[in-house]
Amino acid sequence: MxxxxxxxxxxxxxxxxxxxxxxxxxxxxxxxxxxxxxxxxxxxxxxxxxxxxxxxxxAKQARAFDAVWQADLSAHEKLRRFVSCLAQVLTTDVDFRRFMQRELLDADDERMQLLAKEVFQEQFSHLMTVIEQLSETQQVHFSALCVIALVCDIIQMQALSRHLPGWQAEHEQVDFIAEQVLDLLMNGIKGDGNK
Amino acid sequence: MxxxxxxxxxxxxxxxxxxxxxxxxxxxxxxxxxxxxxxxxxxxxxxxxxxxxxxxxxAKQARAFDAVWQADLSAHEKLRRFVSCLAQVLTTDVDFRRFMQRELLDADDERMQLLAKEVFQEQFSHLMTVIEQLSETQQVHFSALCVIALVCDIIQMQALSRHLPGWQAEHEQVDFIAEQVLDLLMNGIKGDGNK
DNA sequence: CTCATCTTACCTAACGTTCGTTTGGTAGGG
DNA sequence: CCCTACCAAACGAACGTTAGGTAAGATGAG
Structure with a gap:
């Protein structure tokens, strides 16, 4: 077998x-x-x-997020871990990321439903809970979508970003991406989380 | 002909x-x-x-952004117009968006360079200038990338988002997306821009 | 103005190749 | 003796591409 x-x-x-x-x-x-x-x-x-x-x-990625949503962590820390973990998974397992993005382009509604249920739903629900705690927005679903979209597309666009003005090698490091995304999420574009 | x-x-x-x-x-x-x-x-x-x-x-989309970067607008207004325009283009011209996202998956380095130069570079430079005015961050390139990534992937993920908890039909309207994204960019996830 | 020639924009029919899939088989462990 | 795990060879269909032809309009010389 x-x-x-x-x-x-x-x-x-x-x-x-x-x-x-x-x-x-x-x-x-x-x-x-x-x-x-x-x-x-x-x-x-x-x-x-x-x-x-x-x-x-x-299926391989299902348990990658186990350490993220531990009950004794603050909401902020949970979010930090999720962003970091997502960036890690998408950067490390290139095949997974490409497969997922190909499905987003090619899948019919039935396969999209499968993708939602099997891959996203559990993490998405957790993420929505955390956002509810962190924010007074009524658009919890949309905000959660933004978090995921931000990480996914930044990593997808790396190959393109290399050819755009102002690019630096450190922009492609997982920790840098996670840190910057979290900063953007917490403070907006003004970004006062920098050293 | x-x-x-x-x-x-x-x-x-x-x-x-x-x-x-x-x-x-x-x-x-x-x-x-x-x-x-x-x-x-x-x-x-x-x-x-x-x-x-x-x-x-x-080529069809090259001049869609002409009205965005007018000199007499404030940086905030330019950003607002850019986000709105990008959301509009990606929602309206589905073929363009899918073609672009397919290229991000399939293109070799040479085609990626072409994509960067022909499609992104001009708008990207403008966007970086605006971000420089709005923010004290040193990561102008990265922030600009975030803006584009956010809009692109939210629209790409719509077909998936429909099957995730908390979805509402208004989440797919261009104006809603543009408004929410801008709010996130300016204020972070806390989102105090809502009524 | 006329007629021959050239060019453009298409056609049908076929080329060799590669595709997804099947048939009919063998070799070996339980 | 049968079941699992494989094989070589072949099926028809679809693929990218080409050869060779036609019909209509432009061109230019007499």
């Missing part, structure tokens, strides 16, 4: 880099050093393989 | 929805009601067509 997991692992990498249409079953078979028929022995077709690969990629 | 533009227009729509590999030359030819050979009469190959379509999609 090792082969199946190995195929899934490899499929995650390939799909996240080249997308569903960009990866052929022959490509994948060659990558895992098997025949295409062997791949079909484990998965009924390409679509099913893709969905399993997606679940596989997402 | 009308046909060529019609093909490009159609290609933008198809590529932005299905990606490079997801659109065949036969699909495209059928969409514009021509033979595939006719498409090859106007474009030397699929790659060239894709690049031209990309430029076509991006």
């Amino acid at each position: 090792d082969s199946k997991e190995y195929i899934l692992q490899t499929a995650v990498t390939l799909f996240s880099r080249q997308g569903f249409e960009g990866v052929s079953m022959r490509d994948l078979a060659k990558s895992v050093d098997m025949s295409t028929a062997a791949v079909y022995h484990h998965f009924s077709n390409k679509q099913a393989l893709y969905l399993e690969a997606m679940n596989f990629a997402f | 009308d046909s060529k533009e019609y093909i490009l227009q159609t290609a933008v729509t198809l590529f932005s929805r299905q990606g490079f590999e997801g659109v065949s030359m036969r699909d495209l030819a059928k969409s514009v009601d021509m033979s595939t050979a006719a498409v090859y009469h106007h474009f030397s190959n699929k790659q060239a067509l894709y690049l031209e379509a990309m430029n076509f999609a991006f």
